[in-house]
Amino acid sequence: MLKRFFIFCSGADTKILDSCSPGEQTKYAGIGATVFFTAVMAFIASSYALYTVFDNALTAVLFGLIWGLLIFNLDRFIVSTIKKKNNFRSELVQATPRIILAVIIAIVIAKPLELKIFEKEINRVLLEQKNDMTLANQEQIATQFTPKINALTAEIASLKEQVVVKEAEVNALYSTYITEAEGTAGTGKLGKGPVYAEKRQKHDAELLTLKELKETNAGKIEAAEEAIASLNQENQARINESQPVIDGFDGLMARVNALNKLPLLPSLFIMFLFLAIETSPIIAKLLSSKGAYDLKLEEEENALQTWVSQQIQQRELILKTDAEVNNRVYADIAEEQELYDYKRKKARELMQLQADAFYTKHKQVLG
Known part of the structure; x- marks a missing residue:
């Protein structure tokens, strides 16, 4: 039963093949098995590739099945249309378009399987790319807010500096009238005289000004800090909005590009493997000698042509x-x-x- 199924997969005429030797039937059963398992690999490869696109197993399997049947039909057609002739060059010319088509099919099948085989390495490359994209995204968003934040920060520093300068002036006035009272500076007379009263009055006026300045600047600093906090929140909100786009950067094209960043040799080995599998039925028919099936098929076609x-x-x-x-x-x-x-x-x-x-x-x- 399995042998009959593989003969069907080879596209051979079962009526003619039944009259041939068991060895001839086995040859075409082997060709059909290659066609069948190539279609199975195409189904698996396309299902995985479509799953990375749709993120839905049922949809991926459904379209993968359609793709597998399409590849099966193409391979069966390619193998069944190659006719054995007495001239190898003529056979090669006949098979060349079919070999080119088989190469294209092999590449299409191999690429999704490469993505699955090297999935861990691809994930590592994607992670590095996502990290770089995250940093670049944060820097890009920050350029919209950094100038404003820096301006507010400089304003806060300036307001604080004004208070420090004023405090230094008040402290200097305090030291002046104290030393005047002690007689260690100024007039050099011990006691609280008219000069002391004048210096004390000036200090008290500046102290009141300092108090007002602190209150005024404190309000300004608080407003600037609130503005900075608001800008930081808006900056973070922008980052949070754009981050899902970066986290979702693992589609089919991203994975193919990540695969291209990996060493080429392992990928080529897999590609050559599928090229060998896909073209093996065609090469086998080209290299094999003309068998009983080919002779009987040619005889039947000639008889029909004569009729x-x-x-x-x-x-x-x-x-x-x-x-x-x-x-x-x-x-x-x-x-x-x-x-x-x-x-x-x-x-x-x-x-x-x-x-x-x-x-x-x-x-x-x-x-």
Whole structure:
């Protein structure tokens, strides 16, 4: 049963092959098995490739099955249409377009399987690319907010610097009136005299100004810090919105590009393997000698071609003979006096009817 199925897969004529030796049947069963398992590999490869696209197992399997059947039909057609001839060069010319098609099919089948075989390595490459994209995305978004944040930060630093400078001025005034009271500076007189009162008054005025400055700048600093926090939140929100796009960067094209970044040699080995599998039935038929099946198939095709040629020739002879007979029949009839008198009578009646109709019509017109 399995052998019959593989013979069907080879595209061979089972009626002719049944009359051949078991060895001939085994050869075509092997060719059919190669065609079948190539289609199975095409189904697996396309299902995986489509799963990376749709993220749905049922859809991937359904379309993968359709693709596998398509490859099966193409391979079966390619193998079954190669006819063995007595000239190897003629056979090679005949098989060249089919070999090219087989190479294209092998490449299409091999690529998704390469993606599955090197999945871990591809995931590592994709992870590196995602990390680079994440950093680049953060830097790009930051360029929209960094100038504003830096301006606000500089403003806060300036406001704080104003307070520090003012505090230094107040401290200096404090030191001035204290040393004046102690008599260690200024007038050099111990005690709180008029100069001391003047310096103390100036310090107290500046201290009040410092207090007002602290309150004013504190409000400004608080507003600037709130603005910075708002900008940071907006920056993070932009990053969070764009991150899913980066996390989803693992589609079919991304994986193919990641595969191309891996060492070429292992990928080539897999490609050559599928090229060998896909082209093996064609190469086997080219290299094998003309067997009993090929001879019987050629005989049957020649017999059919001869029969068709005979039928065409017979139809041409019948047509030619029928034309000659018709010519003779009508020539004999043309010489008969009875037919001439009959047609003369009918022509006379027709002309009389035409004359009567012409007369009646004009009489109506003239009133």
